[in-house]
Amino acid sequence: MARGKREHQLYVTVPSLFRCPISMDVMKSPVSLSTGVTYDRSSIEKWLSLGHKTCPATMQTLPSTHTTPNLTLRRLIHLWLSQADASQTSPSPISKQQAADIINAEFESDSLAKMIAFINASEENLKFVALSNDAISRFVKVFANSDAIRIREMIVDIFDLISRENGVRERLNRLILESDYCRDCLSSFTSILQKGSAESKVKSAKILNLIAVNPESQRKIAENLGLLYELYILANTEANNSAVEAGLSALLAISTSRPVKKELIRFGIVRTVGKILSGSDYSSAVRAVIEKACAILETVATCTEGRGAISEDADCVVGIVKRLMKCSGAATEHGITVLWSVCCLARDRVAQEKVAEVNGLTKVLVVMQSDCSAGTRQMCGELVKVLRAKTTKSNLAPYETRTTHITPY
Structure with missing residues (x-):
C-alpha cells in the first residue's frame, strides 16, 4: 500500500465494533473468549502467552482460554473494508x-x-x-x-x-x-x-x-506529573511491545533527577519491569523492550529507594539474572549494574540470596569472561566475591574467576 494512502486510511472513521479492544486497530482475524468479548487473534494470543488468565476488557477470570472465530464479525469487517476502498480516495x-x-x-x-x-x-x-x-x-x-x-x-x-x-x-x-x-x-x-x-x-x-x-527540557516534561504517569501507563501496556518501548524510552529520557525516580518507583515501575523481565518471550521483537527495561532499572537503582524496591521484588531480581546474555550486550551490562547496586553497593542480603538461588554466580562468570566493558567486568568480580559466600552447593566452587572454561548453564 502506498505511503500516502496508508496515512489517509488512518482518518477513515472506523466503527468501534471493528476495533480490537487491545490494539485498537481494525481486526484481521476476530476471535471471541468465553466472556463474549471479541479480540484480534494476534493480540489476544499475545495476552494469553504472557500467562494472563483474565479477559483484558472485563478482567473476569477465564474458565477456559479457548477462542472461537467470530465469522459473522469477520464478514462484516471484510464488507466494510471493501466498501471503504471503493468509496474512499486519497486527498487530492x-x-x-x-x-x-x-x-x-x-x-x-x-x-x-x-x-x-x-x-x-x-x-x-x-x-x-x-x-x-x-x-x-x-x-x-x-x-x-x-x-x-x-x-x-x-x-x-x-x-x-x-x-x-x-x-x-x-x-x-x-x-x-x-x-x-x-x-x-x-x-x-x-x-x-x-x-x-x-x-x-x-x-x-x-x-x-x-x-x-x-x-531543563527534561525537568519541564517530568514536572508534569499527569504526563509522567501516563507515560508509565503506556510502558505498562503488556500486549503492545511498541507502546512499552516508546513509554520506557520517554521515561528514560526524562528520569534524570531523584524526585522523578522516586515518583516512578511510587507508580510501580519496578514491579512493571519485573513482569517484563520474568516473561518467557525471548524473540527479537521483545529485545528492544528488555534493553529499555534493564536501562530504566539501572536508572532507578541510583537512588536508595530504587535499590530497596528492586531488592524487594523477587520477579525483578530473578528476571535480571534470567535475561543476562539472552538479549543484547547493552541489556546485560545494565543488568549487571543493577545486580551490583543491590548486592554490593546496598549489600542487601535478601537480593544476594535470590541471585544465588537462581544460579546467578554462573551467569555473572559467563558475563565476566565475555566481551564486556572494563567497568562491567570489575562489577562482575565484586559480585562473584559476594555470591560465592551465598552459593554453598554450587558446582563452581573449585573454579577461579579467571578460568577460561566454566560449567555451561
Missing part, C-alpha cells in the same frame, strides 16, 4: 501554495489530512514543511490551543513525519518547551496519552523523547 494532491494557505488558515481535520498527504507525497514536500519556521510554530500553537483530540493527533502525526529532518528536533524543543505554550502543549500530550489511539500514543511518547534534549 495540493500545491505548495495551497499547503502554505492551509498553514495560514484555521486547521480542520480535512485540511490537516491534505497536509499529511502533501508531506507524504515527496521528500521535497516534507522538507518544504519541515524547513518552514512559520509552519512548525503554527502547528505548535494549534496543538496547544485545540480542544479536539483528533486535531491534536493529526498534528502529532505531522511532528512525527518531519522530525527526522535536521534542525526540527531543536525547533520543536524551543517552540514546545521554551514558549508560552509549554504548559498547554504538555497538557495536549497528556490528553492524547489518555484518550488517543494506540498509534498516536506511541508517536506522542516518541516526540517527548525527541525534545528532551537537555536537563
